[in-house]
Amino acid sequence: MNNLYGMIILSVSLFAIVSCNHSQDFEKSNIKNITRDAEKERIFKILQSKDSLLFEQSFNNCDTSVLRILLNKDFEFYHDQSGITDSRDAFVQSIANGLCKLEYKATRELVPNSLQVHLLRNNGVIYGAIQKGEHSFYSQVENEPKIMTSTAEFTHLWILEEGDWTLKRVLSYNHH
Numbered sequence: 197m198n199n200l201y202g203m204i205i206l207s208v209s210l211f212a213i214v215s216c217n218h219s220q221d222f223e224k225s226n227i228k229n230i231t232r233d234a235e236k237e238r239i240f241k242i243l244q245s246k247d248s249l250l251f252e253q254s255f256n257n258c259d260t261s262v263l264r265i266l267l268n269k270d271f272e273f274y275h276d277q278s279g280i281t282d283s284r285d286a287f288v289q290s291i292a293n294g295l296c297k298l299e300y301k302a303t304r305e306l307v308p309n310s311l312q313v314h315l316l317r318n319n320g321v322i323y324g325a326i327q328k329g330e331h332s333f334y335s336q337v338e339n340e341p342k343i344m345t346s347t348a349e350f351t352h353l354w355i356l357e358e359g360d361w362t363l364k365r366v367l368s369y370n371h372h
């Protein structure tokens with residue numbers, strides 16, 4: 197009987213130790229997930245702000261000075277209807293001398309709740325992020341209501357270099 201009693205005590209003790217270790221592992225894992233979620237939310241807000249600067253200032257208001265700050269020196273733009281723009285300078289010129297010289301005012305609006313950010317890591321260290329979303333484009337002739345001209349999807353590759361996020365690649369596709 198003493199042997200059985202001793203085995204029961206030993207089993208309960210081992211169960212308590214294993215349970216405690218699993219609980220600690222779960223807590224560590226949970227803290228790690230919370231930290232990663234907070235980090236992703238922080239970067240989401242940074243890139244959301246940069247998206248707003250990119251489109252509100254440069255596209256909607258023709259202030260191309262912000263583009264030189266936001267765009268990576270190795271920038272490329274791929275568009276499903278107008279082809280490839282293979283440099284930062286060429287893209288800035290296409291906005292300044294093309295879009296901003298139209299007979300109507302072109303604007304872009306982000307589709308609410310469509311923005312997503314997916315972090316890119318190398319050995320656990322964040323080096324970039326993929327930002328995806330949908331947007332609508334409008335034209336407005338002076339003293340007329342704005343008219344939706346198209347909707348599209350976009351995928352942006354943001355790179356983190358020396359503590360700063362720059363836009364390196366843009367895919368603009370599925371225009372309707």
